[in-house]
Amino acid sequence: EFDVPESHPRYESLLTRHRIEAGVKKGITSTQGLIAEGRGEAFDYLLGERTTESADEAERVAAASLLLADRPVLSVNGNVAALVPGEIVELAEATGADIEVNLFNRTEERMEAIADHLCEHGASEVKGLRADGRIPGLDHERAKVDADGIESADVVVVPLEDGDRAEALDSMGKTEIVIDLNPLSRSAQVAAVPIVDNILRAVPNITAHARELADEPASTLETIVSEFDPDAALAAAEEAIRHGDLQ
């Protein structure tokens, strides 16, 4: 039903809107998600709708960090599920990560619709429905996580996460990989690895890096992670927004 040709100059942006709209109709994306999408699009436009060199580096670091993790988890909300369900499943497979549904506006219907949607895209197990764990410092509904998922994870990928929860996860001592097109967002600012890129491009690129790094020794992966500077990545993104290709 989405019949815009790939050659259309705004193909990716139109596809994104279409997927979010379909997500709302399917009951997996909240109407708030439409607003988040609009914010993201504006930043993507300013970034030139491309993966900058610095974002590509952050994506490689994210891959190394996930491969090194003992208990990596990919957190999925309504926008993520609508935009990249199959790509999240592939990333989970490439890195041995668990997938957990985690919603800002949690309703059981939406939790289940998203879990089903991910299973339709190949996920064998989706966490988040048990909600037997808590993130300290958040109000009841927004604190809910799975005890054997996000609560006990060491590395968490949180795409399009709100700033409060990103801060709370950071306070729990987790290594946070944040995918967010706004380099000024609090989520990006607290991340160990801020990825300022469209999730549509970021997730498949982290997977590609993970496949490429899969056979590297831990020492190589550790070097990749330790050489990364999150503040420099945020500054590079801001520079790309202000001065385009001069970055």
Ligand code: ATP
């Ligand atoms: P805070 O400033 O506290 O971090 P926020 O107000 O930014 O929170 P939201 O608007 O819910 O919270 O966050 C949505 C974020 O997701 C925005 O920063 C937006 O840029 C980003 N975003 C939206 N769509 C995408 C996308 N496709 N890829 C990457 N990031 C996206």
Ligand code: MG
């Ligand atoms: Mg934000």
